[in-house]
Amino acid sequence: MSCPICGEPTLQSYRPFCSKRCADLDLAKWLNGGYSVPSEDQEDLENALEQQESQSPTEH
Numbered sequence: 001m002s003c004p005i006c007g008e009p010t011l012q013s014y015r016p017f018c019s020k021r022c023a024d025l026d027l028a029k030w031l032n033g034g035y036s037v038p039s040e041d042q043e044d045l046e047n048a049l050e051q052q053e054s055q056s057p058t059e060h
Helices: 020-031 043-055
Strands: none
Touching: none
């Protein structure tokens, strides 16, 4: 089996990765939303826009 991040052979202690570095890179992708699946549901889009507008600072 090869590492899904870099393609090197995996090590049993970090399986399915080859090293702690690749395991940490994968975790970072999960935490940053890199593996998210975009939604095409209109309600989801509207909720995302409302949330973005409420988080952005208003100009005076």
